[in-house]
Amino acid sequence: GNSVTQMEGPVTLSEEAFLTINCTYTATGYPSLFWYVQYPGEGLQLLLKATKADDKGSNKGFEATYRKETTSFHLEKGSVQVSDSAVYFCALSDTGYQKVTFGTGTKLQVIP
C-alpha cells in the first residue's frame, strides 16, 4: 500500500534560518506529490505539488523536487519567517480519483 514518512517535529528555527523537512514515500503507482500546510486554527491548504519526476513545486518561497530515484519530496525554504509557523504535511495520491495519503505532519515553530 501507499505510505508517507516525514521527519518528526517539532522543528524550532530562528527567523531567517534555512528549513528542510524530509519526506519519503512508498507508492504502488506513479503518484502526484504534495505539501500541505495547516496554520493554527485553520484548515489544510495546498502549499505546492509536483506531478512527475524531476518536477519542482514552489510557492511562497518554499520548494520541493520530485525525486523518483530516491522516492523523496523534501521541503525547503531559504529563509523562514515567524509567519511560517504551522504544521506541514507531505502527501501523495496515485489512484485515478485522487485519494490522498498523508504523513503524520511536522510542526514548525519559528522564533524571532
Add this chain to the structure above:
Amino acid sequence: GAGVSQSPRYKVAKRGQDVALRCDPISGHVSLFWYQQALGQGPEFLTYFQNEAQLDKSGLPSDRFFAERPEGSVSTLKIQRTQQEDSAVYLCASSLGGDRDTIYFGEGSWLTVV
C-alpha cells in the same frame, strides 16, 4: 461561497449520541472526500464520492459511520452511537475530478465525544 464549507465547526456529543456533519463543496466540483484527523496525526481517508455515487468507503472505521451525497452536491457524514475514539476533526475536501486537479479542504468539524 468560494471555498469548501463545513458545519458545525465544533460539536460536543455525549457518548451514544448520533451526530451529523455537513459539507458544502465548491460549486461544480465532482469529487468529494471525507477524512478523519486525530489529534497530532495526519488526515486519514474515510470515503469518496463522484457526484452522488459513493465509489470508495474503504476508510470508514465501522458500520456506525455513514456518508451520503444524494444530489451530488452537499454531503453529510453521520456517526451513530458515538464513542470517545470518534473524537477527531472531520475534514471534507472537493475537486473538479480530474486526476491532477487540486483538492480543496474545508476547515473541518471538530468533534469531541464526552
